[in-house]
Amino acid sequence: MNKPLVSSITCATYDESAVQAAVERAIAEIWPGGLAHLVKPGTTVAIKVNMLMAKSPDRAVTTHPSVAKAVCNLVKECGAQAVIIDSPGGPYTPILLRNAYEKCGFAKVAEESGAILNVDTSTVKVKRETKANxxxxxxxxxxxxADVLINLPKLKTHGLTTMTCAVKNLFGLVPGIQKFEYHMRSPDLNDFCSMLVGIAELAEPDLTIVDAIIGMEGEGPSSGKPYEVGAILAGRDVHAVDLVAAAMLGLKPEQVPTIVVGQAVGLCPMSLSEVDVRGQVSPKHRGASLPTASIRTHLLDQLMPRRWADRLSRQLRPKPIFMRSTCSSCGVCVRSCPPQAIELKQGELPQVELDKCIRCFCCQELCPQEAIEVGRSWLGRLLFR
Ligand code: SF4
Ligand code: SF4
Known part of the structure; x- marks a missing residue:
């Protein structure tokens, strides 16, 4: 059987001509004739960017507009119509979408490349059996x-799933606050990641191109620090792309639960030796620092009886901490909390009912002020430094 191919092209800058050249080279490794192999004249091409929230591109939260523009330019050259699309974390409305497109730099991309910014908030039920159940x-x-779906993730660390890249980016195809329902239905991390793998199977993107020029480390996906990876990745197989992306953050496959689930259901290659990687595959400097919330406590299971481990684990679990110095009392966290565990009284900091909290960290992900940190008890800090 042929190995899935992933190209990894060095690109250290968001200079538009450098990014354009890197994206073209990454695609040419897959199809020597370029994107025209996939995109036919007169067709519509949906470009699923990461537009988690309305943030400026230099914050490294969203797919950089230079990468989106390079892909839109190529789609135009093929005689097709590019449509930039995503559903950010909160409510999914045309007004909020326009604001996010503007702040993230995609409005300018559309203006310069002829792409359309999607404001059609309709949905469709995709029904099919998936390996992820x-x-x-x-x-x-x-x-x-759309005739073609191109997945355009940003490579980042993630408090819940450790890494967000090709598979996790497709969760953005679930409209707005319906994402919260999935968090509620799957509070267990393994179940949640099975659902993510299932969404990726249902979405079936034709191509993934990763903005891994400047990724994010630390408290990703929205409050971390920019992390220089220096590459554009491309591939047709989302799982193979994620395997390469993890290596470029310095992560082992077993540290990324969507990879673990993908391997368990036979979708993800078991190791990089099963991927035809064209280009660099190791971290540029050192491994990325991980989010506090992703440091797992299940190691306790190996050290003591399950009942004790469960009790201790509840004490050690990370929790959201609200920062008085930056919180603007906007209430976004209250509205973003799937189990409605956050209360905000006038003049006070938000409070979390920890028994209700499912540790999804949607609040941290969507706080516009980056006023939520992930904290542990003193014992948790001692054990999981
Ligand atoms: S979303 Fe952030 S800024 Fe807004 S109330 Fe919550 S913690 Fe404060
Ligand atoms: S408080 Fe934050 S981490 Fe806890 S359930 Fe609500 S959104 Fe998720």
Missing amino acids: LNGAELLRPAIE
Whole structure:
């Protein structure tokens, strides 16, 4: 059987001509004739960026506009229409979408490349059996019904899933606050990651191109620090792309639960030796620092009886901490909390009911002020330094 191919092209800058050249080289490794192999004249191409929230590109939270523009330019050269699309974490409305497109730099991309910014918030039920045991999901109609779907993730660390890249980016095809329902339905990390793998199977992107020029380390996906990876990755197989992306953050496959699930259901290659990697595959400097929340406590299971481990684990679990110095009392965290565990009284900091908290860290992900940190008890800090 042929190995899935992933190209990894060095690119250390967001200079538009350098990014354009890197994206073209990355695609040429897959199809020597370029994107025209996939994109035919007169067709519509949905470009699923990471637009987690309305942040400027230099914060490294969202797919950089230079990468989106390079892909839109190529789609135009093929005689097709590019449509930039995503559903950020909060409510999914045309007004909020326009604001996010503007702040993230995609409005300018559309203006300069002729791409359309999607504001159609309709959805379609995609029903199919998947290996990950998810037999259907309501996804963004314009992405599913496009002739071609190109996945354009940003490589970042993630408090819940350790890494977000090709597979996790497709969760953005679940509209707005419906994402919270998935968090509620799957509070267990393994179940949640099975659902993510299932969504990726249902979405079936034709191509993934990763913005791994400047990724994010630390408290990703929104409050971490920019982390220089220096590459554009491309591949047709989302799982193989994630395997390479993890290596470039200095992560082992077993540290990334979506990779573990993908391997368990036979979708993800077991190691890099099963991937045809064209280009660099190791971290540029050192491994990325990980989010506090991703340091797992299940190691306790190996040290003591399960009942004790469960009790201790509850004490040690990370929790959201609200920072008085930066919190603006906007209430976004209250509205973003799937189990409604956060209360905000006038003049006070938000408070979390920890028994209700499922540790999804949607609050941290969506706080516009980066006013939420992930903290542990003194014992947790001692054990999981
Ligand atoms: S979202 Fe952030 S800034 Fe807004 S109330 Fe919550 S912690 Fe404060
Ligand atoms: S408080 Fe934060 S981490 Fe806890 S359930 Fe709510 S959104 Fe998730």
